[in-house]
Amino acid sequence: MTSLESPAAPPQSSAIAIEKPGLLSRLVGRLRGHPFAAANLLLLPTMAWLVLFLMLPLLVILVYSFGSRGTYGDVVLGFSFANYVKAFSPLWLPTILRSFGFAALATILCLAMGYPLAYFIALHGGRKKSVYLILVMLPFWTSYLIRTYSWIVILRSQGVVNTVLQSLHIIDDPLNILNTPYSVILGLTYGFLPFMTLPLYASLERLDKSLIEASWDLGANRFWTLLKVTIPLSLPGIIAGTLLTFIPAVGDFVTPDLLGGPDTQMIGNVIQSQFLSARDWSYGSALSFSLMAILLVSIYLYVRRMGSEDLV
């Protein structure tokens, strides 16, 4: 039986690596002893990327937000809360409320459409699952800008919708959809539907199908099974999907810019105009940070309410 013992090198052989000169091999040799050393090493590129392209820009914006606008649109560094006082002034309150309202409506619509879609693909997709998933993601193959532009073609007075409805004599005068809150909410819903569908799909796919059968078996019909078993068990997907839809939707500026009108301005448009038209980078930065703060607080409250603290 002893002959079965592995003749492979015992762990001490890593000491050889330390003996060799060279920075890398010394580093590797030193890390060998630690169980997480290799994993940490693998994390380095990601960490570097995040620090360089996420943390640093955020830091720059944070610093800017305490400065003020120079005469020629440059940033004068300083330390004043003036921008934040302005950001939280009642002036933007309607815009912020509108942004949250539009985003919330779009999220609810996405959930209402995405859940049945994800449910169908996950539980009844069969062999065509991957085909359906590709169809869900297909719009991503075109630029968001172009997809949003195409809605103008569909929704305008002489557009597809109005032409069809008029030729069928359902309406006499063209419907005024474009440049209204409806078109913005529609655009947001359309744009973010995949962000809702995919996490929902992931959590419904993982759902143990025998739990649904168990629920039926215990006398719960399809409605009660959905309410008491399927939805509670796919809650992580619902939370992830709503966050992935709501957060980018609140800050979106392309959709209200292209599909919206004068009364559909969202906070993203305000921030964009501060950076580009007004050239007040400090104020734009302060608005960005304020939006982030409000979002963080609302997400925290939302996730806590949904009873899934491990996501916070």
Add this chain to the structure above:
Amino acid sequence: MDDFAIYLDGVTKRFGPVTAVERMDLGIARGEFFSLLGPSGCGKTTTLRMIAGFEEPSEGAIFLDGTDVAKLPPFRRNVNTVFQSYALFPHLNVEKNVAFGLKRKKLARHEIKRRVTDALRLVELEERRQYKPSQLSGGMQQRVALARALVNLPSVLLLDEPLGALDLKLRRQMQLELKHIHKDVGITFIYVTHDQEEALTMSDRIAVMNAGRVEQVGVPEDLYEHPATRFVAGFIGTSNFIEGSLERDGDHGLMNLGEGQRVLVPAAAGGSAGGPVELAVRPEKIRLYEVGQEVPEGLCLLRGKVRDVVYLGMTTQYTIEVPVLSRQFTVLEQNVEAASDQTLWVPGEETQLAWHPSHNRVLPAEGSAGAQEEDAA
């Protein structure tokens, strides 16, 4: 049909080109502990799922308490299932899992509470009512699943290999516990298993299934002592199989094993004279005698040579070569004396195999060449 809790009338289930269950007729009496026994893929689970309502039969009717429920969805049938994987709701605690079915029946709150408590007491889990399923051991989860189904007082309780995931000791214990619970509640149990020992231990009656068909239905002793087909004789326990042809000799059946060997078989043996049949003899029915030793009159007798000896504690299993039939026999002898005191047979020894003709079982031939078929479980 009204006498049965469940009556399957010509039930067939096809999945595309595959027939999982073929023209099954089966009646299960009220209060019976009935097992569907067979190897995996024999259609026993599909049958159970059709009774539960998860699969709709392609043909045939399923009568539950006298009404055809074949087309009814599971939530409109008065049956409950204990799933193989337990399928406890992970987001609900033990109490809420058990109360799930009662809540849908819109019972009064105190009534639900009382029945949940009773059910949890039955499975001895009252103390764990606030636990989540993930906090319980496999055996406890199994008992919660049982309580969750029984609390609804179904006409029929369906159990789909409920002990499959438990270790042997716990299994044995749960088998007895299940049997007791069955006696206590008086509900019809339909139990699916591939474990013949489990089926024999617990069941009032067993249906042995193979390849989508019922091979034989009977009480455990009957299935073991009087198997109707070669499959049953090989699946429940072990048998020595010998091919031959059936002859008639007045009132007796006589089976020709070839090479001039003839054995007496029970007169009622199946098969027509001259047709190919198979003889099945259980290993423990055969006694070994020393060469030259007087063998009682009227026994079937063969000469052989010991090939292998396997000491199993309670018994010793011999493999014995019988040259005249050019096959091997398995013989099981009780170790009545202590192994050291008893002279065990040793490989190479010449011996005589003898058994009483009443132990001969004549089965329709299936054309399989194997001398014996090990327990397929």
